[in-house]
Amino acid sequence: MAPSKIKIALLQLDSFPTKQAAISNALTQIRSAAKAKGAKLVILPECWNSTYSADEFERSAEKIPGGETSVALANTAKELGIWLVGGTYPEVDAGKIHNTCAVFGPQGEFIGKYRKMHLFDMDIPGICTFSESSVLTPGKEFLTFSVEGLNVGIGICYDQRFPEFAAIHRQLGTDFLIFPSAFDTYTGPMHFELIARARALDNSMFVALCAPARDTSKDYVAYGYSTLCDPWGRVVCRAGEHPEMLVVDLDLTLLEDIKKKIPVLKQKRNDVYELVRKK
Numbered sequence: 572m573a574p575s576k577i578k579i580a581l582l583q584l585d586s587f588p589t590k591q592a593a594i595s596n597a598l599t600q601i602r603s604a605a606k607a608k609g610a611k612l613v614i615l616p617e618c619w620n621s622t623y624s625a626d627e628f629e630r631s632a633e634k635i636p637g638g639e640t641s642v643a644l645a646n647t648a649k650e651l652g653i654w655l656v657g658g659t660y661p662e663v664d665a666g667k668i669h670n671t672c673a674v675f676g677p678q679g680e681f682i683g684k685y686r687k688m689h690l691f692d693m694d695i696p697g698i699c700t701f702s703e704s705s706v707l708t709p710g711k712e713f714l715t716f717s718v719e720g721l722n723v724g725i726g727i728c729y730d731q732r733f734p735e736f737a738a739i740h741r742q743l744g745t746d747f748l749i750f751p752s753a754f755d756t757y758t759g760p761m762h763f764e765l766i767a768r769a770r771a772l773d774n775s776m777f778v779a780l781c782a783p784a785r786d787t788s789k790d791y792v793a794y795g796y797s798t799l800c801d802p803w804g805r806v807v808c809r810a811g812e813h814p815e816m817l818v819v820d821l822d823l824t825l826l827e828d829i830k831k832k833i834p835v836l837k838q839k840r841n842d843v844y845e846l847v848r849k850k
């Protein structure tokens with residue numbers, strides 16, 4: 572029988588001048604989350620081992636699996652016997668660059684990877700202009716997997732702005748949708764928590780947004796404020812701007828609880844409208 576609780580950790584990681592230093596810090600934090608706090612599933616942020624910039628994506632991209640970050644994460648997942656959602660780091664494959672999340676299981680096995688499907692192209696003049704599509708290739712595949720009976724799905728940052736993405740995950744059976752996310756400091760205060768709560772409530776699922784800590788010395792300043800919402804759309808826990816570890820027991824009984832009490836998922840009018848996955 573599936574457990575009624577599972578302990579998870581969201582690591583809001585600091586930035587470092589080199590990839591090696593970022594990896595070393597991440598491994599220390601993962602060990603602390605698993606050994607000192609007992610987390611069974613540990614989640615890292617978007618773009619935690621490189622600067623969030625188009626140039627840097629090309630410079631630091633690696634093979635997934637097989638590259639140095641993936642090997643370090645796989646070994647650590649095995650050492651600790653945990654599930655590890657590796658945040659995102661740039662992937663190179665057949666000459667193309669992707670913003671990719673790799674997932675590793677408790678034996679260090681590669682569970683799968685998810686490539687950011689909706690690329691972050693935003694233009695708010697004088698505030699935030701970013702064009703992931705100038706260097707990255709978007710993904711087309713969804714990723715889901717089971718952790719002790721809990722159905723987990725992966726999205727990345729900008730994907731959370733598309734309600735259809737989370738709704739397709741609902742169709743796929745996802746009960747916990749995880750978005751490694753590096754929102755900026757303009758949209759973050761307006762939208763980050765709002766979107767997390769909306770996706771959670773719309774789909775009666777847990778939603779986690781795991782962000783890098785804020786570093787004001789960077790060109791792209793990440794918002795921070797990693798957030799976890801329950802299927803009722805409530806914020807279970809939220810970080811601040813600085814490096815932080817959020818450790819929490821997901822109360823899995825809430826999944827059935829809301830489905831019984833507010834059965835919107837069964838009440839969809841598929842005779843009138845329908846959402847169709849094409850790939």
Ligand SMILES: NC(=O)CC(=O)C(=O)O
Binds near residue numbers: 691727728732755758
């Ligand atoms: N960084 C992103 O992918 C998205 C973001 O910052 C936003 O949507 O705002």
